[in-house]
Amino acid sequence: MSTDVLTMRDINKAFNGNPVLRHAGFTLRKGECHALMGENGAGKSTLMKILTGVYQRDAGTVQIDGKDVSFAAPRDAEAAGNAMIFQEFSLIPTLTVAQNIFLGHEPKRGNNIFIRDAEMIRRAHDILQEFGENIDPRARVEDLSVGAKQMVEIAKALSKNARIIVMDEPTASLSESEVETLFRLVNQLKTQSISIVYISHRMAEIYQICDRITAMRDGRDMLTANTSDVTMEELIRAMLGSDSTAALDWVARDVDMTAAPVLEVENLQVNGYVDDVSFAVRPGEILGLAGLTGSGRTEIVEAIFGIRQIDGGSVRIDGQPVRSNRDAIEAGVGLVPEDRRTQGLVLDHSLRDNVILPNLARFTRNLFVGDKTARAASDRHIADLKIKCEGPDQEVYLLSGGNQQKIVLAKWLERKPKVLILDEPTIGVDIGAKSELVRKVREIADAGTAVVVISSEFEELLAISDRLLIIYDGSVIGNINRKNVQSEEALHHAVQG
Amino acid sequence: MQSKADPMPQERSFNLGRINWRENIVYICFAGVLLFFAVTIGDKGFLTVSNLFNIARTTAMIAVISIAMTFIISSGELDLSVGSTAALAALVSALAIQAGYGFLGGLIAGLLCGVAVGLVNGFFVTALSIPSFLVTLGMMQLVRGIDMRITYTNPVPFRNATFDMVFGPGTIGVVPTLFLWAVAVAILGHVVLRYTPFGRQVLATGGNREAARYSGINTKRVKIICFLITGVGAALAGMLWTGMMGTARYNFGEGAELAAIAAVILGGTSLFGGKGTIIGTFVGALLIGTINNGLIIMGLDVSEQMMVAGAIIVLAVAFGKKPSR
Numbered sequence: 020m021s022t023d024v025l026t027m028r029d030i031n032k033a034f035n036g037n038p039v040l041r042h043a044g045f046t047l048r049k050g051e052c053h054a055l056m057g058e059n060g061a062g063k064s065t066l067m068k069i070l071t072g073v074y075q076r077d078a079g080t081v082q083i084d085g086k087d088v089s090f091a092a093p094r095d096a097e098a099a100g101n102a103m104i105f106q107e108f109s110l111i112p113t114l115t116v117a118q119n120i121f122l123g124h125e126p127k128r129g130n131n132i133f134i135r136d137a138e139m140i141r142r143a144h145d146i147l148q149e150f151g152e153n154i155d156p157r158a159r160v161e162d163l164s165v166g167a168k169q170m171v172e173i174a175k176a177l178s179k180n181a182r183i184i185v186m187d188e189p190t191a192s193l194s195e196s197e198v199e200t201l202f203r204l205v206n207q208l209k210t211q212s213i214s215i216v217y218i219s220h221r222m223a224e225i226y227q228i229c230d231r232i233t234a235m236r237d238g239r240d241m242l243t244a245n246t247s248d249v250t251m252e253e254l255i256r257a258m259l260g261s262d263s264t265a266a267l268d269w270v271a272r273d274v275d276m277t278a279a280p281v282l283e284v285e286n287l288q289v290n291g292y293v294d295d296v297s298f299a300v301r302p303g304e305i306l307g308l309a310g311l312t313g314s315g316r317t318e319i320v321e322a323i324f325g326i327r328q329i330d331g332g333s334v335r336i337d338g339q340p341v342r343s344n345r346d347a348i349e350a351g352v353g354l355v356p357e358d359r360r361t362q363g364l365v366l367d368h369s370l371r372d373n374v375i376l377p378n379l380a381r382f383t384r385n386l387f388v389g390d391k392t393a394r395a396a397s398d399r400h401i402a403d404l405k406i407k408c409e410g411p412d413q414e415v416y417l418l419s420g421g422n423q424q425k426i427v428l429a430k431w432l433e434r435k436p437k438v439l440i441l442d443e444p445t446i447g448v449d450i451g452a453k454s455e456l457v458r459k460v461r462e463i464a465d466a467g468t469a470v471v472v473i474s475s476e477f478e479e480l481l482a483i484s485d486r487l488l489i490i491y492d493g494s495v496i497g498n499i500n501r502k503n504v505q506s507e508e509a510l511h512h513a514v515q516g
Numbered sequence: 517m518q519s520k521a522d523p524m525p526q527e528r529s530f531n532l533g534r535i536n537w538r539e540n541i542v543y544i545c546f547a548g549v550l551l552f553f554a555v556t557i558g559d560k561g562f563l564t565v566s567n568l569f570n571i572a573r574t575t576a577m578i579a580v581i582s583i584a585m586t587f588i589i590s591s592g593e594l595d596l597s598v599g600s601t602a603a604l605a606a607l608v609s610a611l612a613i614q615a616g617y618g619f620l621g622g623l624i625a626g627l628l629c630g631v632a633v634g635l636v637n638g639f640f641v642t643a644l645s646i647p648s649f650l651v652t653l654g655m656m657q658l659v660r661g662i663d664m665r666i667t668y669t670n671p672v673p674f675r676n677a678t679f680d681m682v683f684g685p686g687t688i689g690v691v692p693t694l695f696l697w698a699v700a701v702a703i704l705g706h707v708v709l710r711y712t713p714f715g716r717q718v719l720a721t722g723g724n725r726e727a728a729r730y731s732g733i734n735t736k737r738v739k740i741i742c743f744l745i746t747g748v749g750a751a752l753a754g755m756l757w758t759g760m761m762g763t764a765r766y767n768f769g770e771g772a773e774l775a776a777i778a779a780v781i782l783g784g785t786s787l788f789g790g791k792g793t794i795i796g797t798f799v800g801a802l803l804i805g806t807i808n809n810g811l812i813i814m815g816l817d818v819s820e821q822m823m824v825a826g827a828i829i830v831l832a833v834a835f836g837k838k839p840s841r
Contacts, residue, residue, distance in 0.1 A: 326730065348732040362730045365723035367790050376720055377731040379713035387711040430731065 023085075024049045024214050025070070025183060030079035032065055032238075039065045041238040042079070047183065052205055052215040054225040054246070057235035057258050058449035059419035060407075063218055066235070067185050070216075071103045072096035083183075102176035103185040110168055110175075112161035117143035119160055120175045146174045150204050166197030173204065177213075184208065185216040190224060191446055194312040202228050220449055221476065222251055234258045259451050267454060267482040270461065271502065274304045274485055281337055281469045282352075282438045284323060288331030292318035294493040295332070300438065300469040305460065307484030307501075308473045310514050315493035316473045317357055320440045323347065323471075324354040336438060348377065353431025355424070357442040357473075363427040364415050371397040371411035374429050381433075400429035405455060421452025428456070432463070439463060440471045445479060457483050477510045491516040542783050542796050545832045546803045553810035562813050565690075572695035573685065573760065575805030577602070577753040579698040579798055581772055582779040583705040584749025586797045588742045589780050590709065592722035592789030593641060593648035595743060597633055598750040598776060599769030600659035605629040605751030607663060610672035610764035619678035627751050633659060634747025638740035656773065663766040673763040683759025694756055698798070701749070706794040718742060722789025778829050779804055804829075 025047040032040040040062045047053050055063050068074045070081065072090030081088050083099055090096040110119045117140045118125075125134045126142065143156035152170050160168060169189060176184050190198050205215055205228055217229055225232060226246060233243040234257040242249070242257040280299035287296040293315045300306045310316045321327035323334050325347035334341045336350035356362035364373050375382050375393045382393050397411035404425040408418055415423055424444060431439060441460065445453045460483060464470045474480040480487070481504060489497030497513055504510055553562045561567055581598050588595045609626030613619065633655060640651040680686070686693055709715040720728040721735045728735050750769070757768045781787055782803060783796025807828055811821040 324730075344729075344732055345734075354730060356730050361724065362726045365720050365727050365790065367723050367786075368719070372716065372720070376716070376728065376733070379716055383713050387707075388713055388716060 022049050023047065024083065026080075026082040026085075027066065027070065028080045028082075030066065030069060030081070031077045032062075032069060032074060033077060039238050040069075040076075043235065043238055044240050045233055046243070047214045047216060048231075049214055050209045050212045051230040052209060052217055052228055054217045054219065054229035054232040055235065056219070056225065056232060056254065058451050059421055059447075061235040061258070061449075062238040063235055064187070065238075067103060067187070067216065067218070070096065070183075071101050071185060097179055097181075100180060100182035101185070102179060102181035102183070104169070104172050104176065104187065104189060110160045110171060113159065115157050115159055116147075116154055116163070116171050116174075117156035119171055120146065120156075120178050122175070124179065142178070143174065146177055147171075149177075150174075150207055152200075164197070165192050166194065166200060169193070169197075169201065170204070173208075181213070183214050183216065185218070187218045188220070188447060189217070190219065190221065192312075198224075220447070220453070222254070223478065226251075236260060255450060258449075267457065267478055269482050269501065272303075272305070272461070272464070272485055274301060276301060276304075278302055279338075282323070282471070283335040283338075284319070284332070285335070286332035287319065287322055287329060287334065289315075289318050289322055289327060289493075290330045292493055293322065296490075296493070296495050297332075298488055298495060298498070300471060302437075302467045302469055303464050305464045305470040305472060305483055305485045307480045307487045308471065308490055309477065309480055309487050309510055310473075310490030312475060314490045314514070316490050317442055318493075319490070320354060320442055320471060320473065323438075324352055324440060326354075348434075351434065351437030353377075353434060353436035353439045355427045355431065355439070355441045355444055357446075359420075359424055359427050359446075363430075364423060366416040367414060369412045370401070370406070370408060370415055370418075370426055373415055373426055374400060374411075374433060377430050378433050396433060397429075400426075400432065403432075404429060404459060419449070419452075420447040421449055421456075424448050424452070424456065428459070436468055438469045438471070440473075442473045443475060444472070445474065445476065453479065477507045481507060481510065489513050539784050539793075539796075541832055541835050542799050542803060545782070545828075546799050546806070549803060549806055549810070549828075553806070553813075557810060557813050560813050562810060567809070567813075569687075569690075569692050569695070571802070571805050571809045572698075573692040574809070575801055576692070576694035576698040577756050577760075577769070578772060578775050578779060578805065579801035580701050580749055580753045580756065581746075581769075582776040582783075582797045582801045583698075583701050583794055584746040585773075585776040585780050586705065586783070586785050586792050586794055587709065587718055587745045588648075588739075589777070589785055589787065590722045590789055590792030591718045591739055591742045592725060593739055593742065594652060594777070595637060595648065595746040596652040596773045597637060597655035597659055598746055598753075599772035600656050600663060601630055601633045601747055601750040602754035602757060602769035602772060603663040603764075603766055604633070604659050604754065606754035606758045606764040606768050607666055607672055607766065609755055610674050610758055611666070613676045613679060614672060614674045619676055619682070622676070622679065623755070626755050627748055629754075630747035630749070630751030631744060632747070633750075634744035635740070637747070638743035641743070642736040642739050660766075667766065669766050671763045671765045679755075679759065680762075683755050684762075685760050694760060697752070697756060698801075701752070702794055702798040709792055709794050714738075714741070719790055719792060722786075722792070724790070775804060776801075782829065782832050803832075 023046050027045040030040050030043045043062060043066055045066060057063050065074060069076045072093040072095050088099055120143045121139050126138045128135055140156045147154050154167050154170060160171060189201060193201060208215060219225055229246050231245055232249060234241050234254055236258055278301045281302050282300040285297050287293055296319055308316045318327060322329045325341055325344035336352060339350060341347045341350055360366060371393050374397050382389050394411045401408060406422050406425045408422060415426055444456055460470055472483055484501050486501060487499050488495050491514060585595060605626035608629050609622040612625040613622035637652055637655055640646050641648045684693060688696055717733050717738045720733060721738045725735050754768055758764045779800035780797050783793055783800035785792040785797060807825050808821060811824055
């Protein structure tokens with residue numbers, strides 16, 4: 020018989036008079052992994068930030084172990100046993116693993132002044148060992164892999180005796196084997212009666228690891244059910260409302276395979292990453308690059324975009340060689356990069372300033388940037404891509420992940436690209452925006468643009484691609500027509516080499 | 517929830533109010549300081565036209581350096597070598613005129629000093645990826661050493677009618693020439709930063725260098741040009757100092773780098789790059805000049821002036837701070 024460790028009831032929260040949570044509720048049982056789903060802006064993060072003391076609720080009750088609680092600051096929530104594993108890790112890269120785990124609550128000597136270093140390292144070691152991780156407590160965090168950093172983050176939570184752990188998109192930047200390790204750990208935490216709130220957009224993961232699911236929409240919890248009792252369609256409907264359609268179905272498209280290729284990659288070599296890769300893409304074709312994280316996918320497209328030095332081979336657009344980033348952009352290549360926050364956008368700047376950034380020359384008349392034409396172009400993209408925002412002058416950090424990604428796309432659509440490359444375009448993008456992006460990419464390809472897509476989500480890759488290249492260890496080991504791929508599992512198998 | 521059809525006027529006006537307050541702190545401060553001095557020392561000569569023009573004249577050099585500094589700070593870098601560079605340009609241009617190369621020869625020689633220092637700074641920062649703080653800290657010392665060596669700390673007096681007319685302490689109409697230089701540089705800087713593609717590239721580079729690079733912007737080139745701008749701006753300021761003093765000295769511009777950074781940050785430019793305003797900087801420089809002038813008239817000694825001016829800067833920046841997200 021499981022008991023509720025956490026009950027949140029009728030939570031209201033508004034920012035600047037704008038309600039974000041409206042009578043939202045959430046319950047968490049002892050030792051369960053509970054998925055919290057919903058589009059960006061549905062209120063998941065706000066609800067969890069109230070739980071972890073980052074925000075204060077306007078109304079409603081929060082009970083932990085049946086007792087009413089109220090957290091004025093994150094450290095109060097921490098003391099009550101709540102910890103949040105943020106999407107962006109909160110570790111300090113220059114400190115060691117042990118120093119990070121015990122940051123702020125270091126074991127002290129009797130005089131309460133000096134830190135007991137050996138004790139700290141020993142205890143860090145014990146915690147990491149407990150879940151079977153061979154991470155050296157003396158290693159610097161900056162030298163660890165993303166997966167290992169996450170383990171340290173979880174160890175940090177456990178060192179504070181956390182009983183509720185909130186994981187926000189924990190697998191977003193993990194490799195396949197790291198995901199497995201994480202799931203093993205989640206299961207182990209459950210046996211220790213620790214409860215996990217698992218925020219993710221990835222359906223497959225949720226069905227694999229979570230016991231129950233709560234779906235939110237417009238600041239309300241729409242559905243809470245056992246994972247085994249709810250279908251994916253029901254879930255999507257709960258998150259998107261009744262007018263939604265599941266768009267992640269493959270649509271066969273006609274591509275003229277006799278046309279001359281617009282992009283030709285020949286014997287491409289990037290030492291240490293890419294080994295003798297050749298392929299061609301025709302106008303209107305959507306080519307998917309399938310491979311594991313670290314297989315060289317990103318390096319291939321960065322080489323095409325001219326932003327990564329190549330050590331051999333050639334890249335040609337319409338037969339003309341591309342030797343630099345400038346060549347590539349002028350020849351009509353656009354790249355929606357892997358990390359939109361660090362590579363795609365200037366977050367503090369307006370939508371308009373971001374859209375015109377690769378296109379400054381086009382918006383310049385007589386030495387000056389034409390703000391009016393830039394605003395008009397931005398308005399066009401806002402309407403075309405259905406970007407939810409207040410207007411072209413809104414700063415992009417205020418927008419949700421999906422809307423931000425649409426702006427990165429708009430930057431390159433403005434140039435009417437011949438070759439559009441999308442590297443992990445839907446990371447951190449909710450299901451509604453995801454299906455819109457997929458539809459939009461099809462539309463772009465239909466208009467004659469050659470599209471290259473990288474995605475770790477094979478469901479999406481299979482939905483969108485006409486053809487797939489299997490990348491393994493820097494080489495192309497397969498070139499398959501989409502209609503010959505039977506299932507997602509077959510693709511998972513193929514990319515293992 | 518936030519759609520184009522539903523612009524949420526209530527929230528927008530709320531935001532606007534908040535943004536105005538913090539982004540315009542420099543204007544509010546400037547108005548407040550002027551008012552304060554007008555009331556307290558208005559009858560001691562603060563409000564006379566000659567004193568106000570005196571403020572404008574003595575502020576011109578810092579204003580020019582600050583405007584140039586706005587570019588480098590907006591691009592996400594820093595230049596501490598401006599003060600030393602100003603003195604170098606002052607000395608070299610004076611020596612060139614003394615040696616008979618005439619006004620134009622002196623002007624070009626002075627500006628080339630700025631170009632040279634800017635190129636060295638730009639090279640070490642971009643090609644070798646050394647933080648600009650360290651590179652320009654070193655250059656500040658190195659160039660000041662050169663300043664002291666070239667004339668063994670002796671001043672370089674010279675007479676040149678054209679130089680006096682262009683950079684001298686005189687007026688055009690009633691307005692001090694030096695101040696007109698500052699205004700001209702401010703207008704040029706404002707137009708370039710706000711309305712040209714280069715200005716956008718500077719702000720994008722400072723806002724997010726990687727994103728700028730992935731948008732096809734040559735961020736190294738942008739930074740080198742920004743260092744050239746601070747170098748040349750400092751050189752111009754050096755010649756303005758020479759013009760005001762009638763002689764070139766090795767110690768021109770001591771502490772100018774810090775005054776300029778204060779003016780830039782007071783004006784509302786982000787110390788971390790990506791947001792910059794030339795008009796704010798210009799008023800920031802005037803604010804600092806006005807405080808210094810007013811405190812002198814109030815009869816404070818140098819130590820007291822420094823304490824008050826420092827406190828005002830800290831408070832103004834604190835009030836103008838962007839609320840954390």
